[in-house]
Amino acid sequence: MITQRLFVAGLTPRIQIVIALLVGAAVLVPVLNLAFPPSSPFHVPNYMVALVGKYLCYALLALALDLVWGYCGILSLGHGAFFALGGYAMGMYLMRQIGARGVYGNPDLPDFMVFLNWKELPWYWHGFDQFWFAAIMIMAVPGLLAFVFGWFAFRSRVTGVYLSIITQAMTYALLLAFFRNDMGFGGNNGLTDFKDILGFPVQASATRSALFAASALALAAGIALVAAIAGSKLGKLMVAVRDAESRTRFIGWRPENVKLFAFTVSAVMAGIAGALYVPQVGIINPGEFAPANSIEVVVWTAIGGRGTIVGPILGALLVNAGKSWFTGALPELWLFALGGLFVAVTLFLPKGIVGTYDQWRAVRRERRLAKADLPSGPAEAGDVRIVRASSATSPVPQGGPEPQPAE
Amino acid sequence: MRGNTSLVVRLASAGLVAAGLLASPALAQEDTIKVGILHSLSGTMAISETTLKDTMLFLIEEQNKKGGLLGKKLEAVVVDPASDWPLFAEKARELISVNKVDAVFGCWTSVSRKSVLPVFEELNSLLFYPVQYEGEESQRNVFYTGAAPNQQAIPAVDYLMNEEGVERWVLAGTDYVYPQTTNKILEAYLKAKGVAAEDIMVNYTPFGHSDWQTIVTDIKNFGSAGKKTAVVSTINGDANVPFYKELANQGIKAEDIPVVAFSVGEEELAGLDTEPLVGHLAAWNYFQSVDTSENEEFIAAWKSYIGDDKRVTNDPMEAHYIGFNMWVKAVEKAGTTEADAVIDAIVGVSVPNLSGGYSAMMPNHHITKPVLIGEIQADGQFETVWETPGLVVGDEWSDYLPDSKDLIADWRAPLSCGNFNVATGKCGGKGIN
Amino acid sequence: MRLLRALGLILLFAAGFGAPAHADEGELRTIIAKFATSKNFRETEAVVRELAATGDPAVGRPLGALADGNLSFRKSDGQVFIVSEAGGALTLLDPLSGGRSGEAASREVTKVRVNNSLRRAVREAIGALTLNSPDAGVRLSAAETMFRSPDPEAIDALDAAIAVEAVANVKSRMEEARAAAVLASDLGDSEKLAALKTIERRGDRTALSLLAAVKGRADGVLKGAAARSAANVRETLSAWDAAQNVWFGISLGSVLLLAAIGLAITFGVMGVINMAHGEMVMLGAYTTFVVQNVIRASYPGLFDWSLAIALPLAFLVAGGVGLIIERGVIRFLYGRPLETLLATWGVSLILQQAVRTIFGPTNREVGNPSWMSGAFEIGQMSITWNRLWIVVFAFTVFAVLLYVFKFTAWGLHMRAVTQNRRMAASMGIRTPWVDALTFALGSGIAGIAGVALSQIDNVSPNLGQGYIIDSFMVVVFGGVGNLWGTFVGAMTLGVVNKFLEPYAGAVLGKIIVLVLIILFIQKRPRGLFALKGRSVEA
CATH class of the missing domain: 3.40.50.2300 (Response regulator)
Structure with a gap:
């Protein structure tokens, strides 16, 4: 498709601009937040910093999903699990930083362990008092889970809906597991009441601004990474696997390895997103594993436009801003609005906002070219034709027997 | 490419509009x-x-x-x-x-x-x-x-022990912090009252658990050991309706194995036919029938x-x-x-x-x-069968958990502390720092 | 049950049946009057015991009324009455004769308060008095009560009752009660050994604990015999436990089957992941609620038929909504199955909120008709009627669907479309209509599943959410596009879950099942009954 062609070159101007914007925000927002007094019109309130910082983490998660779904055709309904695992790793670090400042003043055990009569720290909590260890775990745990899960699933050629459902089973099983108090992760309450991160109090404005900046920079780095992957030969291979897995296999490639790579990288990105999310919202609990959350990530990506890099980010920001606004402004009716939005977008903007915009622009350009009756360059004309073909696809499914594989 | 830039500009302005909307109620x-x-x-x-x-x-x-x-x-x-x-x-x-x-x-x-x-x-x-x-x-x-637990759970257990002569206890709850803690407190309390460990059965279920066949049968079996048995239920909201439906259908009557619940009130009963549940109990600080x-x-x-x-x-x-x-x-x-x-x-x-x-x-x-113990009536209301003679002060730090029994909270000046340790005389739990 | 008991009592006393002793009526009235002055449950209980000690069967009426919470006294003069409420005013009945003795407003009388231990005391007090009741059910519960609280002094009364008893199972219960009484008495070992055998024959957990108690306090030959009997009982019980687990598994499996089979159809035929499937189940449950409400308000006599009336309506409501969704949304999305997932997710949010707005967020009461209440026993296994009917219902739905698929033209079309959509279209099958009707059928089945689930679960806007993930697991495990796959999948998951639950606990059991599904899919990436095809993907 045209969008991929555009990204073959890697960092297109559009992506450069988005990265520049994010880096700009990472610098500007903290300055506006800290340097200007609250009375100043230029002041960015703490509330907005925390809120947008949270959205940026969601955006990174959506981008991670886009890498596997948009580029590699793996619809994961369990990406929330990687996000939550990263969040838990960070949460464990933050819990250990509380030290003896918990309500019971126990220097070795988090509060929830004290009142449930745990006598000593479980083995898997060791090491989390060091940031470097937690940082490794933030990436290693989701990455490893994705690697093992993907290793089995892709090798067994579990595809399409089956893969989607077992990723859902995975996150659901983790949800139930983390709910259990015996697991030693705080059960339903999760991990909360954080005090410090790297020695800075998490509630201070400066720390919040720093976390915001970190989120923006992480997102920028994520964009650069995805763009680089998409622009590389591997990226082409991923698209090939997405569009015709069997054909790719018959040509001699190993689709499972391509998928495994994308899945693992994506899980690590999701883990980082989760780790940045936790100190900003101040809590991590099993609710993040809920299958509904993972489905919501898919919805953001679809609304923004999958297979584009800007799309999922836009989708995550828009849907979450909408949710924040609706839940305050229309508390009784917001689900109608949100539900209606999902239906409307899938019906009227099947390629998502960015995808539809690109399509519309391409069509307009073609018309302009036709009107001017100028001979167009071969590459560009080729692109246009592809766009028109895909937009004119008949609603009749083209696959063989049902069910359709996850496209 | 100009098109790209304009998209970004549009996005930025959309974001500003959204921010403005968020801020407008102020x-x-x-x-x-x-x-x-x-x-x-x-x-x-x-x-x-x-x-x-x-x-x-x-x-x-x-x-x-x-x-x-x-x-x-x-x-x-x-x-x-x-x-x-x-x-x-x-x-x-x-x-x-x-x-x-x-x-x-x-x-x-x-x-x-x-x-x-x-x-x-x-x-x-x-x-x-x-x-x-x-x-x-x-x-x-x-x-x-x-x-707090001492304003609900402990009086309820006292009532069952003294008025109903219960000797065997099933502590059934949803697996989250409130039931876990309450049951920890109750277990310590029961043991302090001389109940043997084998006379206490603890069971946890997931949120929204809907298939209670096995657990209700287990309760029935546990209760047929010849000693008077009661269930202390910290089962959370949604799971209660199928639980009570199963109890009623398996014919567990309140006279035989009473269930005392801490999360079942008039609202929850409104979704149930309470005719078969007459006599099961709840402990609250208020009933509509008061x-x-x-x-x-x-x-x-x-x-x-x-x-x-x-x-x-x-x-x-x-x-x-x-x-x-x-x-x-x-x-x-x-x-x-x-x-x-x-x-x-x-x-x-x-x-x-x-x-x-x-x-x-x-x-x-x-x-x-005040703490009230009520029995479920056929009309979906509770009838108070027992109440504390006076008012009970909420005890935030339970006396039955080893790490919290020395703690008190007092937010008046000059103490102004939520976890003052009376043993060490310091604010901040064990006072180690 | 309470109604039954009260009825039995009234019959008993109306007939003036088999009264062992008659106390002076004035004396009884003096005792009954004490109910008005008792200050707490203990004093009330003492009055109950005093009444029971008279041995006069006439006390059954006031005691029964007390247990049912119908005994009150007038505030002005402290006279005790049985009250019955009709249209706001209370009718006062004489506690002994049951005759009308006036009316009162509810403010003028005070209820004699009861609690569980009082009800239990009343039950025990009435127990011995009702051993000769003409109602077999009353005699049975009397014998059961006497078994649970054995009293050596009741042996003679039991012997007399056993001699005239004609109903077999009542007789054996009485014999068991007698055996329990014998074991509690100081009779000789030979009597007690025979009693042990009787208890062993009963073979349930109450018998086991009785035997264990005997083992604890007896010595010599009796101790050994009690230990042997206990071991035998334990052995049979463990076999019954396994059977019970299988039954629980089947019954859970039936619930899963009902919830999942509609999904399996739409999934199989259309490749559509319908996230709003759970909401169709919810709509069915709410239809039942509305039907019952109308029946309660207008035709109370039809209440036992409410489910039968709700079934077709639920099918139509959910099917109709399904049809609207298909025509309004899904048909534009064919060939993009994952986008239907998003759209139906949106639809599910809308439906949930709509129900919340219309019916409120709280649980709604859906009653069990009398034929779905209670339980019966097979050996040492207790089977509840509602579970049994749900199993029967699930199997019926499955059989009907199987028939539709195998033997009707529409079924043929559906199968054709499932196997090869384009070929089917080429052969002249109007695939859009097949799609629309399939979706409506799948939704309709979900609707009738909702009727069944309303009997065992909450009727709340969240009802559907609780089943959707389990349904997906069943469908994927069983294999898409095959009804038998769904059937076997549901039953397997149900039974495995129930066998894991006693060992691992409900939470861990569920986790293990999910992990097993994930592993199983590695082995068979297309589920248990995969659709055979020539596609490389299959």
């Missing part, structure tokens, strides 16, 4: 006192919390009829945290820093309270929390108007407000009633809605509760309440 007129209502109106907890939202709107309307507060009208700000715990924190922040509310009434689950605690601490605002909970917490900005004139008035006013003669009242509603009146009185006493002044003024404030007495706010930010 610009509303300033001659009202704003009260935030933070209860889920959608998602899994809507089932319980929506009623509390209505209760708050009702109480605020009643107060405005009486002339408002400090000469101003009260204005309710309702948001929907959608049973999503991080969203609770976000919405709390929005209520306090964008909508500028002076107090927030809200939360149901412990996790939602835990999620908003740091926000209230950071922004120094007030939260009134109306639900029975596991204790082990006392925070300067939070007022716990629901029951025979006092305050209660009669409250129920009549509530029914006419909600416009439905069948709507019931329940314990968390009473908690909001008490909490709201305490806040009103404290604000009047302090002459301002400013948080620090209200926190100082509210300790010692005492307002009538609906069961015929006065509830007072204690220095540990918990309140005094």
Whole structure:
């Protein structure tokens, strides 16, 4: 498709601009937040910093999903699990930083362990008092889970809906597991009441601004990474696997390895997103594993436009801003609005906002070219034709027997 | 490419518009006192919390009829945290820093309270929390108007032990913090009373558990050992209906194995045919059937407000009633809605509760309440079969858990501490630091 | 049950049947009058015991009324009555004769308060008095009560009752009660050994604990015999436990089957992932609620038929909504199955909120008709009627669907479209209509599943959410596009879950099942009954 062609070159101007914007925000927002007094019109309130910082983490998660779904055709309904695992790793670090400042003043055990009569720290909590260890775990745990899960699933050629459902089973099983108090992760309450991160109090404005900046920079780095992957030969291979897995296999490639790579990288990105999310919202609990959350990530990506890099980010920001606004402004009716939005977008903007915009622009350009009756360059004309073909696809499914594989 | 740039510009402007919309409520007129209502109106907890939202709107309307507060009208700000715990924190922040509310009434689950605690601490605002909970917490900005374990669980167990002669105990609960802690406390308490370990069965189920066949059979088997058996249920909201349906169908009668529940009130029973459940028990601090004139008035006013003669009242509603009146009185006493002044003024404030007495706010930010044990009746109401002779003070740090028995909370100056250790004489748990 | 018991009592006394002793009526009235002055449950209980000690069967009426919470006294003069409520005013009945003795407003009388231990005391007090009741059910419960609280002094009364008893199972219960009484008495070993055998024959857990108690306090030959009997009982019980687990598994499996089979159809035929499927189940449950409400208000006599009436309506409501969704949304999305997932997710949010707005967020009461209440016993296994009917219902639905698929033209079309959509279209099958009707059928089945689930679960806006993930697991495990796959999948998951639950606990059991599904899919990436095809993907 045209969008991929555009990204073959890697960092297109559009992506450069988005990265520049994010880096700009990472610098500007903290300055506006800290340097200007609250009375100043230029002041960015703490509330907005925390809120947008949270959205940026969601955006990174959506981008991670886009890498596997948009580029590699793996619809994961369990990406929330990687996000939550990263969040838990960070949460464990933050819990250990509380030290003896918990309500019971126990220097070795988090509060929830004290009142449930745990006598000593479980083995898997060791090491989390060091940031470097937690940082490794933030990436290693989701990455490893994705690697093992993907290793089995892709090798067994579990595809399409089956893969989607077992990723859902995975996150659901983790949800139930983390709910259990015996697991030693705080059960339903999760991990909360954080005090410090790297020695800075998490509630201070400066720390919040720093976390915001970190989120923006992480997102920028994520964009650069995805763009680089998409622009590389591997990226082409991923698209090939997405569009015709069997054909790719018959040509001699190993689709499972391509998928495994994308899945693992994506899980690590999701883990980082989760780790940045936790100190900003101040809590991590099993609710993040809920299958509904993972489905919501898919919805953001679809609304923004999958297979584009800007799309999922836009989708995550828009849907979450909408949710924040609706839940305050229309508390009784917001689900109608949100539900209606999902239906409307899938019906009227099947390629998502960015995808539809690109399509519309391409069509307009073609018309302009036709009107001017100028001979167009071969590459560009080729692109246009592809766009028109895909937009004119008949609603009749083209696959063989049902069910359709996850496209 | 110009097209790309314009897209980005459009995005940025859209973002600004959204930000403007978010900020706009703050610009509303300033001659009202704003009260935030933070209860889920959608998602899994809507089932319980929506009623509390209505209760708050009702109480605020009643107060405005009486002339408002400090000469101003009260204005309710309702948001929907959608049973999503991080969203609770976000919405709390929005209520306090964008909508500028002076107090927030809200939360149901412990996790939602835990999620908003740091926000209230950071922004120094007030939260009134109306639900029975596991204790082990006392925070300067939070007022716990629901029951602590000693105001619900322990009297209920005492009742069963003394009045019904129960010797064998099933502690059944949903696997989360409230049942876990309550059961830990109860286990310690029962053992202190000489109950053997093999006479206690502890069972946990997931949220929304709907297939109770195995567990109810287990309870039946556990209860057929020749000793009088009772079930202490900390099963959470949604799972109760299938649990009671299974109990009724398997023919477990209250005379044989009574079930005493801490999370089943009039609202939950409204979804059930209670004919086969007559005699099963619940422990609360209020029942709709309580025979006092305050209660009669409250129920009549509530029914006419909600416009439905069948709507019931329940314990968390009473908690909001008490909490709201305490806040009103404290604000009047302090002459301002400013948080620090209200926190100082509210300790010692005492307002009538609906069961015929006065509830007072204690220095540990918990309140005094009577404890009532009621039996389920065929009409879906409870009949009080026992009540504590006086009011019980909420004990935030349980005496039956080894690490919390030395702790007390007292938010009055000069102590002003939520976890003062009486053994070491220091604030901050064990006082090691 | 309470009604039954009260009825039995009234019959008993109306007939003036088999009264062992008659106390002076004035004396009885003096005792009954004490109910008005008792200050707490203990005093009330003492009055109950005093009444029972008279041995006069006439006390059954006031005691029964007390247990049912119908005994009150007038505030003005402290006279005790049985009250019955009719249209706001209370009718006062004489506690002994049951004759009308006036009316009162509810403020004028005070109820004699009861609690569980009082009800238990009343039950025990009435127990011995009702051993000769003409109602077999009353005699049975009397014998059961006497078994649970054995009293050596009742042996003679039991002997007399056993001699005239004609109903076999009542007789054996009485013999068991007698055996329990013998074991508690100081009779000789030979009598007690025979009694042990009787108890062993009963073979349930109550018998086991009785045997264990005997083992504890007896010595010599009796101790050994009690230990042997206990071991035998334990052995049979463990076999019954396994059977019970299988039954629980089947019954859970049936619930899963009902919830999942509609999904399997839409999934199989259309490749559509319908996230709003759970909401169709919810709509069915709410239809039942509305039907019952109308029946309660207008035709109370039809209540036992409410489910039968709700079934077709639920099918139509959910099917109709399904049809609207298909025509309004899904048909534009064919060939993009994952986008239907998003759209139907949106639809599910809308439906949930709509129900919340219309019916309120709280649980709604859906009653069990009398034929779905209670339980019966097979050996040492207790089977509840509602579970049994749900199993029967699930199997019936499955059989009907199987028939539709195998033997009707529409079924043929559906199968054709499932196997090869384009070929089917080429052969003249109007695939859009097949799609629309299939979706409506799948939704309709979900609707009738909702009727069944309303009997065992909450009727709340969240009802559907609880089943959707389990349904997906069943469909994927069983294999898409095959009804048998769904059937076997549901039953397997149900039984495995129930066998894991006693060992691992409900939470861990569920986790293990999910992990097993994930592993199983590795082995068979297309589920248990994969659709055979020539596609490389299959």
